[in-house]
Amino acid sequence: MKSTSITLSEFYHRFPKADLHYHLLGGVRLETMLSFAEKYNVNLTEQDAKAYYRAHQEETGIVKGGIEALTFLYQLMREPEDYAQVLLEVAEDAHACGVKYIETFWNPSDTELSYPVVTEALAEAIDEAYQRMGIIIRLIPSINREKSPEEAVAMVNEMVAHPHPYVLGIGIDYKEHNAPVEKFWKAYRIAKQHGYKLTAHCSEFGLHWRNVETGIELIEVDRIDHGYTVIDNPALVQKYSQAGIPFTVIPSNTYYFKQWPEHQQWCENHPIRTMAKAGMNIIPCTDDWHIHNTTSANCYRVMVEDFGFDLDSLKQMMINSIEACWMPNELKDQWLAEWSYEFDALRTNLIAEPVIAPEMKISYRR
Numbered sequence: 001m002k003s004t005s006i007t008l009s010e011f012y013h014r015f016p017k018a019d020l021h022y023h024l025l026g027g028v029r030l031e032t033m034l035s036f037a038e039k040y041n042v043n044l045t046e047q048d049a050k051a052y053y054r055a056h057q058e059e060t061g062i063v064k065g066g067i068e069a070l071t072f073l074y075q076l077m078r079e080p081e082d083y084a085q086v087l088l089e090v091a092e093d094a095h096a097c098g099v100k101y102i103e104t105f106w107n108p109s110d111t112e113l114s115y116p117v118v119t120e121a122l123a124e125a126i127d128e129a130y131q132r133m134g135i136i137i138r139l140i141p142s143i144n145r146e147k148s149p150e151e152a153v154a155m156v157n158e159m160v161a162h163p164h165p166y167v168l169g170i171g172i173d174y175k176e177h178n179a180p181v182e183k184f185w186k187a188y189r190i191a192k193q194h195g196y197k198l199t200a201h202c203s204e205f206g207l208h209w210r211n212v213e214t215g216i217e218l219i220e221v222d223r224i225d226h227g228y229t230v231i232d233n234p235a236l237v238q239k240y241s242q243a244g245i246p247f248t249v250i251p252s253n254t255y256y257f258k259q260w261p262e263h264q265q266w267c268e269n270h271p272i273r274t275m276a277k278a279g280m281n282i283i284p285c286t287d288d289w290h291i292h293n294t295t296s297a298n299c300y301r302v303m304v305e306d307f308g309f310d311l312d313s314l315k316q317m318m319i320n321s322i323e324a325c326w327m328p329n330e331l332k333d334q335w336l337a338e339w340s341y342e343f344d345a346l347r348t349n350l351i352a353e354p355v356i357a358p359e360m361k362i363s364y365r366r
């Protein structure tokens with residue numbers, strides 16, 4: 001064996017990655033949640049806290065959802081230094097996984113602190129993370145769709161009043177059932193008029209594909225987050241494949257785990273596979289890193305070992321992530337060259353290529 005030989009696990013951890021769908025508070029470590037509770041005298045036992053974390057829910061027997069976790073955490077973070085701490089820990093965990101770039105969501109309408117105060121705290125931590133680790137992080141203020149459209153407009157007006165070069169665009173998240181993206185058209189329009197990029201969680205939780213269509217055709221988003229039920233409309237799949245619209249997709253998505261609790265069924269039926277087979281522009285992302293008990297390396301591992309993609313497919317997804325990110329084109333061109341070189345170099349050092357069952361294998365190209 002060569003001294004430079006690496007295992008598949010090392011490969012997933014080391015090749016350069018960009019995560020374009022990352023909720024900042026989904027990346028709060030369990031011990032950090034507990035430390036905030038202690039700092040502000042909030043009654044929270046370790047058992048209570050563990051109920052928010054998928055890694056511990058079996059042991060506690062209590063399951064609290066990701067949205068509940070984020071809502072609770074916003075109330076626990078009361079000083080700028082709390083946001084800085086979380087951002088630096090997010091950077092450390094991502095850096096250890098070979099992540100070079102993150103675009104992270106946070107919800108300004110949920111914070112105890114004002115928009116410019118949180119933005120400044122995050123921006124300072126972003127600079128520190130870059131100096132210490134070389135990781136680049138940028139911000140996507142996100143609409144809490146469980147609140148009113150007027151609050152969304154107020155959020156965008158705050159962004160316009162306090163512009164920051166690290167704030168690249170807007171998103172929308174939380175429970176979609178009674179809050180399709182068009183309800184927030186005004187906030188999106190103001191953001192677009194001021195040069196912000198647009199993305200939106202659409203057709204999550206098994207909701208109808210028209211939410212994706214509305215996001216793309218009416219709101220004119222640059223990217224879709226989730227969007228899985230688009231596969232129920234083959235004509236749209238074909239249209240968006242040809243247009244190359246980027247979809248951030250989440251292997252750890254809760255809805256499909258519940259849909260197919262049996263592992264093999266989940267592997268076979270997951271819409272991410274169908275989207276890929278149709279040549280859609282998909283980008284694997286983590287969504288809620290610690291809350292979902294995942295990492296960027298694990299996210300790509302699942303794509304191979306559970307969904308059956310080969311390593312050429314993985315490289316295509318890495319390329320997709322660079323092309324779909326909101327950094328300047330010169331930097332993206334540089335990343336395309338450097339990251340591809342690094343991916344290939346690491347691949348040649350693999351002890352063995354992954355073995356994929358023939359009936360599951362997908363060679364994904366665009």
Ligand SMILES: [Zn+2]
Nearest residue numbers: 021173201287
């Ligand atoms: Zn999300």
